[in-house]
Amino acid sequence: MSLLPNLGRKNQELDEELEAHFRLAIRENMAAGLSEKEARAAAHREFGNTDLFKASTRDVWGWTWLERLRQDVEFGIRMLRKSPSFTVVAALTLALGIGANTAIFSVINGVLIHSLPFPKANELVWIMNHDDGGPSGHTHTSFTYRDFRERSRTFSNMAAYSAFFAFYSYNMTGRGDPERLIGIEVTNTFFPLLGVQPMLGRNFLPEECVRHGRLGVILSNAYWKTRFASDRNIVGQSLTINESSMTVVGVLPATFDFASVFVPGARIDMFLPRYIDKDTDSHGNEVSIIGRIKPGIPLSTAQSELAGLAHREGRERGYPDGSIEAHTQFLTDYVTGDLRRPLLVLMLAVGFVLLIACANLSNLLLARAETRKREMGFRLAIGASRLRLVRQLLTESVLLALLGSVLALPLAYAGTRILANLQHTSIPLLGQIGIDLRAFCFALGLAVLTGVLFGLVPAIHASRSNINEALKEGAAGAGGGIRRSWTRSVLVVSEVALSCVLLGGAGLMMKSLLKLLDTDPGFKADHVAAVRIDPGPKMGDHKILNPYLDRIVAAVRQVPGIEAASISDALPFDRDRSWTFGVPGVVFPKGDPDAFVRTIGPGYFDAMRIPLLQGRDFDAHDQLDSGPVMIINQTAARRLFPGQNPLDRELQNGNVKIRIVGVVGDVKHSALDQPSGLEAYFSYTQGDTESPDLVVRTTLPPDEMATAIRRAIWSFAPAQPLNEFRTMDQLVETASSSRRFTTLLLGIFAVLALVLASVGIYGVIAYSVTQRTRELGIRMALGANGRSIEWLVTRDVLTLAAAGALVGLVGLAVLGRSIASLLYGVTATDPAVFGGVVFLFIAVGAISAYIPARRASRVDPMIALRLD
Amino acid sequence: MPRSERLPNRLELLQGTLDMLILKTLQWGPAHGYGISQMIRSGSSDVLQVETGSLYPALHRLEKQGWLVSEWKQTESNQRAKYYSLTPAGREQLLSEHARWMQLVHAITSIMSREGATI
Numbered sequence: 001m002s003l004l005p006n007l008g009r010k011n012q013e014l015d016e017e018l019e020a021h022f023r024l025a026i027r028e029n030m031a032a033g034l035s036e037k038e039a040r041a042a043a044h045r046e047f048g049n050t051d052l053f054k055a056s057t058r059d060v061w062g063w064t065w066l067e068r069l070r071q072d073v074e075f076g077i078r079m080l081r082k083s084p085s086f087t088v089v090a091a092l093t094l095a096l097g098i099g100a101n102t103a104i105f106s107v108i109n110g111v112l113i114h115s116l117p118f119p120k121a122n123e124l125v126w127i128m129n130h131d132d133g134g135p136s137g138h139t140h141t142s143f144t145y146r147d148f149r150e151r152s153r154t155f156s157n158m159a160a161y162s163a164f165f166a167f168y169s170y171n172m173t174g175r176g177d178p179e180r181l182i183g184i185e186v187t188n189t190f191f192p193l194l195g196v197q198p199m200l201g202r203n204f205l206p207e208e209c210v211r212h213g214r215l216g217v218i219l220s221n222a223y224w225k226t227r228f229a230s231d232r233n234i235v236g237q238s239l240t241i242n243e244s245s246m247t248v249v250g251v252l253p254a255t256f257d258f259a260s261v262f263v264p265g266a267r268i269d270m271f272l273p274r275y276i277d278k279d280t281d282s283h284g285n286e287v288s289i290i291g292r293i294k295p296g297i298p299l300s301t302a303q304s305e306l307a308g309l310a311h312r313e314g315r316e317r318g319y320p321d322g323s324i325e326a327h328t329q330f331l332t333d334y335v336t337g338d339l340r341r342p343l344l345v346l347m348l349a350v351g352f353v354l355l356i357a358c359a360n361l362s363n364l365l366l367a368r369a370e371t372r373k374r375e376m377g378f379r380l381a382i383g384a385s386r387l388r389l390v391r392q393l394l395t396e397s398v399l400l401a402l403l404g405s406v407l408a409l410p411l412a413y414a415g416t417r418i419l420a421n422l423q424h425t426s427i428p429l430l431g432q433i434g435i436d437l438r439a440f441c442f443a444l445g446l447a448v449l450t451g452v453l454f455g456l457v458p459a460i461h462a463s464r465s466n467i468n469e470a471l472k473e474g475a476a477g478a479g480g481g482i483r484r485s486w487t488r489s490v491l492v493v494s495e496v497a498l499s500c501v502l503l504g505g506a507g508l509m510m511k512s513l514l515k516l517l518d519t520d521p522g523f524k525a526d527h528v529a530a531v532r533i534d535p536g537p538k539m540g541d542h543k544i545l546n547p548y549l550d551r552i553v554a555a556v557r558q559v560p561g562i563e564a565a566s567i568s569d570a571l572p573f574d575r576d577r578s579w580t581f582g583v584p585g586v587v588f589p590k591g592d593p594d595a596f597v598r599t600i601g602p603g604y605f606d607a608m609r610i611p612l613l614q615g616r617d618f619d620a621h622d623q624l625d626s627g628p629v630m631i632i633n634q635t636a637a638r639r640l641f642p643g644q645n646p647l648d649r650e651l652q653n654g655n656v657k658i659r660i661v662g663v664v665g666d667v668k669h670s671a672l673d674q675p676s677g678l679e680a681y682f683s684y685t686q687g688d689t690e691s692p693d694l695v696v697r698t699t700l701p702p703d704e705m706a707t708a709i710r711r712a713i714w715s716f717a718p719a720q721p722l723n724e725f726r727t728m729d730q731l732v733e734t735a736s737s738s739r740r741f742t743t744l745l746l747g748i749f750a751v752l753a754l755v756l757a758s759v760g761i762y763g764v765i766a767y768s769v770t771q772r773t774r775e776l777g778i779r780m781a782l783g784a785n786g787r788s789i790e791w792l793v794t795r796d797v798l799t800l801a802a803a804g805a806l807v808g809l810v811g812l813a814v815l816g817r818s819i820a821s822l823l824y825g826v827t828a829t830d831p832a833v834f835g836g837v838v839f840l841f842i843a844v845g846a847i848s849a850y851i852p853a854r855r856a857s858r859v860d861p862m863i864a865l866r867l868d
Numbered sequence: 869m870p871r872s873e874r875l876p877n878r879l880e881l882l883q884g885t886l887d888m889l890i891l892k893t894l895q896w897g898p899a900h901g902y903g904i905s906q907m908i909r910s911g912s913s914d915v916l917q918v919e920t921g922s923l924y925p926a927l928h929r930l931e932k933q934g935w936l937v938s939e940w941k942q943t944e945s946n947q948r949a950k951y952y953s954l955t956p957a958g959r960e961q962l963l964s965e966h967a968r969w970m971q972l973v974h975a976i977t978s979i980m981s982r983e984g985a986t987i
Contacts, residue, residue: 013950014924017901020949021920024902027945046920053921057928 014057022047072395079396080403086368087400090361094404094450096752097357099411100350102435102443104745106416108343109442110433111336117255119195120292124331125299127158127289127306131327139163139285142276144324145187147313148289154302156294159190160287161262162274164577169691170270171536171721174240180534180721181241182267183217184258185274191218193292194256201235201250208249209273216249216273217241220258223269224251242536246272261335262288264428290331303328320591335428342742345819349505349749352498354446356753358454359495360760363488365397365458367767376462389463390456397455398448405447409435412443457487485771488764489800495760496804496845497811499753500837504812505819506750507833508826509743515825516736521572522667522676524609525728527563529702530571530693531709532724535717542624542688548717549684552694553601555712561700562709567601567684569692571728572667573735581680582652583640595636595678596669599689604681605664607697608728615647615662618683628686631662633679640678651680658682672736673824702727742822754844757804762848765797769852777861786857793853794846801845805838812837886918886926888969891935891954891962898953900943901927927952935961 022043029039058067080087115121127148128138140148142160149158162168165184172179188204191197198218208216217239219228228234238245252271259266274287293302306326314324329337369376376389413435420433533552539545549567556565570577582592602618605611613634622629630651637646650657666676684692698705710722733740769776776789784792816828826833893899893907904927905918930936935958941951954962 016948017950018920018924020900020947021902023947024900024943024945024949028902028906048919048921053919053924056921057925059925061928061932 010061011058014054018050018054068391069395072392073399075392076396076399080399083368086364087403090364090400091403091407093357093360093756094401094447095407095411096756097350097354097408098401098405098443098446098450099408099415100749100752101347101354101446102405102408102412102439103415103419104343104346104350105442106412106435106439107419107433108347109436109439110420111339111429112343113438114429116261116332116335116429117257121332122330123156123292123295124194125155125291125293125302126329126331126334127291128325128327128329129285129310130325138288140287140289140324141285142280142283142287143317144310144313145287145289146276148291148306148309148326151309152291152302152305154294154297154305155291157189157193158289158291159187159193160274160276160289161186161190163286163288169534169536170241170272171534171719172239172241173243173719177723178719178721179723180532181223181269183241183270183272184268185272187274187276190271190274190290193290196252196256198250199253200232201248203250204273209275211275211277211279213273213275215244215246217246218250218252218271219248220268220270221252221254221256222267225254227269260429261331291328299328299330339428339738341819342738342822345505345822346742346745346749348815349502349746352502353749353753353756354450356495356498356756356760358450359491359498360756360763361397361400361454362457363491363760363764363767365393365455366461366488366491367763369458369462370771372462380463386463390459393459393462394452394455397459398451401447401451401454402444404450405443408443408447409440412439461487485768488768492761492764492800493804493807495757496801496841497807499750499757500805500808500841501811501815502746502753503750503840504808504833504837505815506743506746507836508816508819508823508828508830509739509746511826511830511833512822512824513736513739513743516672516739519668519672519825521672521732522610522665523572523728525732527698527702528608528695528728529698529705530568530695530726530728530731531706531722532691533567533694533713533720533722534691535720542684545689546624546685549601549689549692551716552713552720553603555716556694556696556709559705559708559712561698561705562696563699564603564607564697566604566607566695567689567692568598568604568695569600569684569689570596570598571693571695571731572669573671573731576670578677579653579680581640581678584650584652584657586640593639593678595632595680597680597682599682599684599687599692601684604695607695608667609697610667611665613663613665614645615660617662618681618685620685622683622685624686626686628656628658629661629683630658631664631681632660633664633666633676635666635676636678636680637663672732673739739822739824754840758844758848761797761800761845762852764800765793765849765852766855768796769793769856772856773859776856776859777863780859781861789857789859790853793856794849797845797849797853798842801841802838805841808841809834809838885969886922887930888962888965889916889918890923890926890930890952891958891965894936894952894954894958895962898939898941898951900949900951902949904952930958934958 025043025046026036026039029042030036034042116124118124126138127140129140129144130137140160145158145160149155152158162185165182168183168185170181170183172181186204188206188209191203197203199221201218204216204218205214208214219234224230224234234248235250236247238247240246258268258271276287291302293299303326306328310324310326314320314322317324379389380386416433416435533549535545535548539548553565553567556562569575577597578594579597580592581595582588600618602620602622605617614637615631618629618631632640632646632651640646640651641649646660646663649660651660652658664679664681667679668674668676669679694709696702696705696709706725713720713722776792779789779792812834813829820828889908890904893904893911899907901920901923905920905923908916908918927936927938931938931952935955936952937955938950938952940948943949
């Protein structure tokens, strides 16, 4: 019965004690000469209200609040069971609201609140070279890494990895189909710095991190699981990679997901030792550096130390000032900084959804309070205090909310599963998302808060019941009173305003996304696929490689369904590589400009549908022994040769002069919302390519072509790995993934808000029509026709909707500024979006009003007047 | 006991005095709730009547404060009843409440008995 067993015993004892008292009194009364019946009656009289003083005795124990809570809960459950349809509707509404909030909170919890999955992650620092120029601008030379590491006094250690790992060739043969692995070279300080212990085997030894050292690899957990079926005996076995034997020395734990932290969306199969010595100094900027700052040292101190070191090093090595820089940022900020604003916007959005749900429930409860008026009046009449009634009603609403949150958890779980497994996304740490204890507590706390929030106003209203009024028979039809209908209107207006803000925000984001998808990337992505055809270092020499590539392209062009085929080693949104080009005889004030460099094959522009504006495409005559030629994009032509014809002019890279033979259209390179830069194309037939892709345009959906393409190539090159098959659409999608993510979720929440708000409007109007039945009846009896009654009701709704929309627009204008940085091609006060939202709400109001208005116009005056 | 006897002469217990009366009653030895109420009534020649509704909350309060302890025992008539007895702390409390009470009575009496001071 009782919540505490001890309390049960105490209750029983009290009963016994009073029973004894009663018996003693009877006995004494009988001794005084009364009959047993009289004695008993006298004792009863003397005793008074047993329950009352039992209660006051229990008060003394100090546990009454618990006892009362138990009563309230039991009573609340009874009430909820008595009106199952109300309970179900309310609990489901809450489940949606709380579920959405918990899911988004889990994302924020996983991405923003949880530190990175490393011990003392707050000491980890991302050390960039230049803080602009994208990921490749962040990279350093190996001598910078060595010098920073040796000279810095503010870092306890540093580690580096090869930043352009995705273009290294690691072809594994001898185990089923040939396979190109994605391997990343890390210094032997890398895992210790992050505090990552291999789950099996060991970290790299110093003798493995030198040139011509022992060849060892450490497998990523995901690759070990999928490729080697979690075989624990893999450590010590050797793999044939690039025709050499490499020993598996370790397997990383599942908790360490390199890609999700450093390169979201990428796949990592294995780690290899990276050596740093004099020979690697000439390789240019190619490593990313992470440091662990010494405890207690502020980042600004470390920043100025490294900036000084970078400057000194540039001087020592004779580089112009500013060539070597150092920009530091906590790793956490580097990884999740860009997501903070969108996620907070989403949290705000789901918060709004929950508020709207609360407003709806408040309205429901207000309506219900009418029907429970007599109950409340009666309880007040027999002596319940107002506070007690409020508490009772709040217990009911919190119970409802808890019920809602129980239903919300599976929803939130499913939601986070979907979010965590999103494909083609470049959102970091998504895999780390799940419903943990913190999210669970959040949901629970939210439920209690929600219960109080939506229950408080109705509870206070209900407890204000006028006892006399309430107890009179047939008090229905008297109307809810001015104050109550005012409260309801305020609730509806705020609901409309909130959903207006949400819809407006979602509308702005949606329009941005549409604008973005509408931007011409400079090529046609549909029906284009790319297959990595990296033959590995055995074909390092282009004298062997180029005929091989020629043969592949020729073979694939024969496959039915292939419209065009060519080669590229730097697809848009994929690879980021730039070189410096100069125009002989011209001095640029800011130094020679950088251009994105792509090595392609003849026919690439045709396959990608990149327009050739001037000159010619590469062709079979451009060979190793013919003079070097290049094609530039429009932006490069304008920038390098303003007002001149660029054809047959020369550009200089290092000591090499290259003749321009064509000009093509601009291609978006790093992101759809970034302007195109300078672009330079070379032909593989004249030089080196690294890890190229075969690019095909197909007439059939490209996915269906994969098998045919593989068969054509494997017919003469059976050792060629062809496991990386991507469509251009996927690449474009990944490039806009975080925007899609935000927009999609915001859109879902906005629709949810709209539905809830229209249900809210409908509920309030339907209720007010029922309440006004008599008034409407009188109006009709006095000659009002159905149409004018309909208008009477509709007018109320439209007033509410318009008022709400107006407030919402003001809110939108204020909040819009905070999402301005997330918008693309749209201002925060886009008139089309604002107008659309207002129109939508007037329409929703009119639709919600339709049924109640129809009902109102059909009120039979005779029946209406006979009510009571 | 006939009803007519009891009602007219009854006095309301002064606020706060019930605790003292209970402690005083228990000075002579353990007693159960009914016994205590009877002792207060007969000790006051039926003037003071303790409501059951006040008695038990008071007993439980005093027990919680550590001035009383209780145990279940048999009465002379061989019934089970809960007997309360004073603890040393309860004895001290009784002394201090008694002293305070006497002071109060003295003060009030000296005002009330002053001749000519009444309006």
